[in-house]
Amino acid sequence: MKDYELTLQVMLDRAVSQFGHKEIVSEEADGTTHRYTYDEAADRMAQLANALDELGLEMGSRASVMAINHHRHYELYFGLSCSGRSIHMTNHMLPDEHIVEIVNEAEDEVVFVDPAFVETVENVADQFETVEHYVVLDDEVPETDLEPIQSYEDLLSGHETDYEWPDIDEEREAGICYTSGTTGLPKGVAYTHRNIYLHTLTHSHIDVFKISENDVVMPVVPMYHVNGWGLPYTATLCGSKLVLPGPKTDSEQIAELIDREGVTITAAVPTVWREMASFYDERDDIELESLDRVLTGGSSPPEWLMEKFDKEIGAPIYQGYGMTEAAPNLVNTMTTTEVKEELDESGRYQQQMKPGIPAPGVQIRLRDQSGEEVPHDGESSGEIQARAPWLIDEYYKRPEATAESFTDDGWFKSGDVGTIDEYGYLEVVDRLDDIIKSGGEWISSIELENELMAHDAVEEATVISVEHEKWDERPVAYVVPSTDDVTADELRTHLRERYPKWWMPDKIVFVEQIPKTTTGKFNKKALRDDFDEEYDGLPLEE
């Protein structure tokens, strides 16, 4: 008798044996729509596994996948992991040198790549140290120097649609993903089958995201970043219809897909929903009728946006707080009984704006700079530290980063600053790196930027911390205006309604756009460097 291991095989088995007829819809690069079932997907995963055997890819070896969200990418999620290999979800938007570094560090032996990113790979392939095969995720191979190379369809073709999935220990690595690199070099996070299984099971818990077989799930968040927030796995375990938007990621296309496929739940970073909000106002023919709720995370969504989705679109935004290290979810929107009973509508609403309550199994604590526990009063802030059954306990091959990011008693140091209120709700104040330490007090860059973005004349805004001779650090805002005539004074007046004088940005820079990281976050590091270069610190001589 063999122990029952928590593996991706169990998830796939449920989809196939219970919901094999359910649909996976995938938008393709050429504008067509690909439709098939879990049954058919599983057949192709078996073909893939057989093909990888023939390629000589051993259990435990890794393959890099550089692709957007489509059915072949989905097949690689399970075909690689269920056959004992590991999928390295590679962000093709990383700078070349990062791609080289992580593919070499992960010792990827095969690179699966979308036709659209073949050029990206060509530029760096000569620096790859371990890659032995290239596979283009298509039915033909474009003009290229890469070799040996074949198309994914050629790779699969002729192989059996049966495969004897090997016994897999739940502690075996199923995939590896790198952090966004917002605060430095991306760090490798290797997920075991167990990590993913437990994250997935908790994802669909009634007090988390309640993802059901009855849902139609569309991850807009890229599958190369933290497993598309786990949604492809969750849809599989639940047997939900899965919609993969492929290249369709602008508001119009997303909205059309939601309406066409009856999507009930979708997920993306706040920027995507900010765009959708304006688009929704412009277009009368968009219904979003089927949409039940929208997941967001990765950065803090502004309040007006959450209100808009809840009240006008009728699909409340559920926030998740997490990170690559946690696969990613730790904390999520929830209305507790206490909040229901004790607060009025507006109070309840305020609570819903916060990331919320730790998911079952997750432990969260706040520590101040001397390592002391911070009171849960909604005011006092400290570093968010976490434990969870699916949180990694080390970075891949980065002992120094590991030592910095985990406490002696095994808690993960998120690098984020948060508060917990008397109802137990977590709020993210800022990143430790981004928070503005002004004259011994803290100013939240997130609060300021969200308040700026609540102003009608502001399209986007971000606030960074800049060194200051006297106050140590002071806030500087970068604003993309939506009209020509808005002034810095006007925006300061707006901010003063909510924040004290000493919170006011020392400078407001109007720009045409704000640089973003490859996962859609404001790139504050780049802005800080720019500011130093242009103005050489604060105070300014203006």
Next chain:
Amino acid sequence: MKDYELTLQVMLDRAVSQFGHKEIVSEEADGTTHRYTYDEAADRMAQLANALDELGLEMGSRASVMAINHHRHYELYFGLSCSGRSIHMTNHMLPDEHIVEIVNEAEDEVVFVDPAFVETVENVADQFETVEHYVVLDDEVPETDLEPIQSYEDLLSGHETDYEWPDIDEEREAGICYTSGTTGLPKGVAYTHRNIYLHTLTHSHIDVFKISENDVVMPVVPMYHVNGWGLPYTATLCGSKLVLPGPKTDSEQIAELIDREGVTITAAVPTVWREMASFYDERDDIELESLDRVLTGGSSPPEWLMEKFDKEIGAPIYQGYGMTEAAPNLVNTMTTTEVKEELDESGRYQQQMKPGIPAPGVQIRLRDQSGEEVPHDGESSGEIQARAPWLIDEYYKRPEATAESFTDDGWFKSGDVGTIDEYGYLEVVDRLDDIIKSGGEWISSIELENELMAHDAVEEATVISVEHEKWDERPVAYVVPSTDDVTADELRTHLRERYPKWWMPDKIVFVEQIPKTTTGKFNKKALRDDFDEEYDGLPLEE
């Protein structure tokens, strides 16, 4: 850094750190109501753990608990397991010789016992081989010969409300429970922390029983039988308000508790809900307004009952199929998208009558007598075999029963006969032991008895298999009539509307009551013995 183990400590920690203020309501033997919070319960669990240290109870040792559902029992659930001991939930209604056998087999060192069962224990205590202490679950000790003995409150008093819970491996035993003994001697089922954690997490999955922090959970099913179907654990992980009905288990008391405490979900065997259905008709002042759904399992609930709860009471019955070995849940009521889309209301209703769909992580298969897979056509039947992350892989100290009940490839042989339909829904036809093998064909005793119970003049009915010279086996019915004038012919006519002639019971015996097992099931073994004794097999000479 320490691995994150899946333990009951994690569950308790969530209740305390996130929902410490939530209430646990407990009805006491003396008619009073005890109310406190998870925080206060946890303090007492810590006191208990300290007291057990002082008693010298080592990690890994077991304590028998013979108690109904009340707050002290709840404290023992966590206080014992979280301190590394194991709770042996002991069914006080077992025959004396069974109690002796299982307490000795489990090597229980302490017996915690309700005042009401002290006499039961006194009768057998001299045969206990390992018990060193008795604790009465009260604040005083009644007149008794048991020794050494003290009251639970004395045991706790004076101890610290802090306890350093030890590091626990998830593979450590958290509790042990014996099967109902319906088919023979009760068999020991030892649950690891991991078993219980995974069962608990899945319990509240959106496609299982959706047990939320917002629910008010009342296990009527006894906590001495399969962990009260896991509900005390699930309420804890979710932080739900928990209502423990103590001695209040008749319809009136249950109904009053539901109304008084705002219970949203409750659970018990079908008999309890059968009684509730008649009671509800008799009494106008019972609202059951808060009740959202009702769980049942352990045997098959009749259709009229499910309809009554759904349509009149407004709280649909959710069925679970499972067993002690599975802690207990494997399969549960669910309406799949396919059923929603393809069937009309009455078809959907029929599906809801079935136990349903395997929970996430559960694998179910049907095997015929030659070990071949049975088609999923809703007609062909076979033995239900299962795998699940929380299913045990052996009986405690019973290698023979283990060898009989597990296949070589690690599946549990349930001893139940079922069908799976084209929608993937499992239905339980009968137990292998109870099904009537008549002339090479099978007759379901469950179907016949549920159809009998659908007749207005029948209060309760059960059908057993009796040896027959010619046909091997034939059905015999035992009926408790609700009026004086109902005849066997009338009942046969009723059965003939749905079933073929050869399904008709050879004899219908009218009785005043039907013997039940200690977990409320019809005791068919006893009836078979009675029948043999009285009539000496079939055919009868009548």
